[in-house]
Amino acid sequence: xxxxxxxxxxxxxxxxxxxSVLKNQPYSFKMVPVPRSISSSCGTALRCSCEDISALKNIxxxxxxxxxxxxxxxxxxxxxxxxxxxxxxx
Amino acid sequence: xxxxxxxxxxxxxxxxxxVILVLQGNPANMGFCIACFIRDISGALGLHRAGVVxxxxxxxxxxxLGSFVTALYVREFKATGGSSPVLRFFLGMLMMAGALIFLGxxxxxxxxxxxxxxxxxxxxxxxxxxxxxxxLFLRRGYTLGRSQEQAPVNGYAGPFMAIxxxxxxxTAPAFIFFSEEGPGSMSAPxxxxxxxxxxxxxxxxxxRLCTMGAIRDLILFKDYHLFLGxxxxxxxxxxxxxxxGQFAPGFAEQPVAHIDHxxxxxxxxxxxxxxxxxxxxxxxxLILTGEGQSDALITVLGMAGGxxxxxxxxxxxxxxxxxxxxxxxxxxxxxxxxIIGAANTRLLAAGKxxxxxxxx
Numbered sequence: 001x002x003x004x005x006x007x008x009x010x011x012x013x014x015x016x017x018x019x020s021v022l023k024n025q026p027y028s029f030k031m032v033p034v035p036r037s038i039s040s041s042c043g044t045a046l047r048c049s050c051e052d053i054s055a056l057k058n059i060x061x062x063x064x065x066x067x068x069x070x071x072x073x074x075x076x077x078x079x080x081x082x083x084x085x086x087x088x089x090x
Numbered sequence: 091x092x093x094x095x096x097x098x099x100x101x102x103x104x105x106x107x108x109v110i111l112v113l114q115g116n117p118a119n120m121g122f123c124i125a126c127f128i129r130d131i132s133g134a135l136g137l138h139r140a141g142v143v144x145x146x147x148x149x150x151x152x153x154x155l156g157s158f159v160t161a162l163y164v165r166e167f168k169a170t171g172g173s174s175p176v177l178r179f180f181l182g183m184l185m186m187a188g189a190l191i192f193l194g195x196x197x198x199x200x201x202x203x204x205x206x207x208x209x210x211x212x213x214x215x216x217x218x219x220x221x222x223x224x225x226l227f228l229r230r231g232y233t234l235g236r237s238q239e240q241a242p243v244n245g246y247a248g249p250f251m252a253i254x255x256x257x258x259x260x261t262a263p264a265f266i267f268f269s270e271e272g273p274g275s276m277s278a279p280x281x282x283x284x285x286x287x288x289x290x291x292x293x294x295x296x297x298r299l300c301t302m303g304a305i306r307d308l309i310l311f312k313d314y315h316l317f318l319g320x321x322x323x324x325x326x327x328x329x330x331x332x333x334x335g336q337f338a339p340g341f342a343e344q345p346v347a348h349i350d351h352x353x354x355x356x357x358x359x360x361x362x363x364x365x366x367x368x369x370x371x372x373x374x375x376l377i378l379t380g381e382g383q384s385d386a387l388i389t390v391l392g393m394a395g396g397x398x399x400x401x402x403x404x405x406x407x408x409x410x411x412x413x414x415x416x417x418x419x420x421x422x423x424x425x426x427x428x429i430i431g432a433a434n435t436r437l438l439a440a441g442k443x444x445x446x447x448x449x450x
Contacts, residue, residue, distance in 0.1 A: 009235060011236070011437060012228050012231075012233075012310075013228065013232065014231055015233040016228065016229050016310070019311075030311075031310070031311040031313070032311065032313055032315070033298070033303070033307055033315055035093065036093050036296070036297065036298065040161070040166040040295070040298065042298050042300060042303055042369070042370070042374070043309065044307075044310070045171065051234075071338060075091065075092070077091060077092070078385065080092070081093075081279060086369060090384045
């Protein structure tokens with residue numbers, strides 16, 4: 001079982017901004033297509049470790065970015081991934 | 091992992107079905123061609139009178155209905171819209187204009203390549219360039235604005251139109267045009283074409299298969315998820331063509347193709363840029379239509395209008411090549427796309443505001 005967390009954005013613009021804002025921060029993350037189990041729309045999401053998601057959220061909000069949602073995704077091989085919405089007081 | 095396996099399977103099924111459809115009667119290297127098929131539907135409805143490309147293509151009907159039924163079943167059907175509809179109509183028109191210069195949508199470009207039509211090899215870098223231009227706008231904040239939730243009837247409009255087309259196809263009333271010769275007269279049997287459309291509609295809805303997203307995500311984020319689907323279509327179609335003797339490598343005398351390299355290249359640049367600005371390739375627009383997005387339906391209607399425009403004014407490419415007027419359309423399309431891109435880009439607008447603030 002692998003679990004990772006995701007931040008989604010209202011438009012691709014904010015996803016790209018997020019990438020540049022976080023580039024020099026000491027957190028590891030990757031920009032990926034929004035996982036299918038989170039949404040059927042084809043936006044871009046930020047994948048990070050679940051320990052870092054609150055810190056990343058704060059940095060992004062301080063930089064005036066618009067964020068859409070926060071999710072935890074449990075993946076295990078070929079089974080359907082389970083997505084849960086995180087409440088980070090956004 | 092699971093998503094990756096699914097996108098590869100979806101791509102492989104599209105490639106395989108494309109080969110089967112051609113074997114069973116579709117025009118060569120045209121197992122699936124969203125632009126060509128929408129153009130045929132446009133002709134069947136009498137919106138243009140190019141006698142050789144008129145047919146109510148069941149593949150298109152199947153794609154919309156397959157996506158619709160799946161989206162309903164998994165509760166992802168949601169009526170949304172209202173994000174710059176007029177501009178989306180134009181983007182659909184321009185996407186079709188570029189595709190009819192090259193003679194194929196991005197999906198057919200991959201299928202032509204898999205059939206040995208090397209003209210598609212010229213078009214592919216053009217398409218990538220178009221998508222790259224699009225990512226320049228995305229990086230600077232291009233957006234057509236958020237779509238809003240709408241009354242459900244807006245979302246049902248697309249699937250309803252698909253059902254009406256299906257009824258017209260089956261009943262074949264006298265006012266519908268069906269080609270008696272040329273590509274429009276060639277089609278695999280109805281159960282196969284409709285079934286293939288439905289199956290791909292289901293798979294594409296589940297996986298978000300998109301020939302534009304494949305290139306865009308590679309350029310923007312070095313993410314190759316959607317690209318795997320793109321490659322799977324090519325590999326399976328090519329193997330299928332090799333096994334069934336349909337692989338005929340070369341530039342000259344390819345089916346429904348011409349050898350005007352510059353216009354093959356730039357036609358697909360138009361399609362790539364228009365697809366990024368519209369948020370999806372022609373196939374993806376049909377899938378989103380099935381999911382209830384009226385913005386996508388507007389884009390599809392723009393494509394149908396674009397096909398009529400291209401054929402009524404003799405602008406579309408043909409095996410003889412691209413007419414001077416068609417060449418102008420490519421240039422005009424690129425200019426219009428850059429204007430639409432720049433006009434909807436936040437940073438450019440923000441820069442202007444700053445200048446204004448400084449001036450005052």
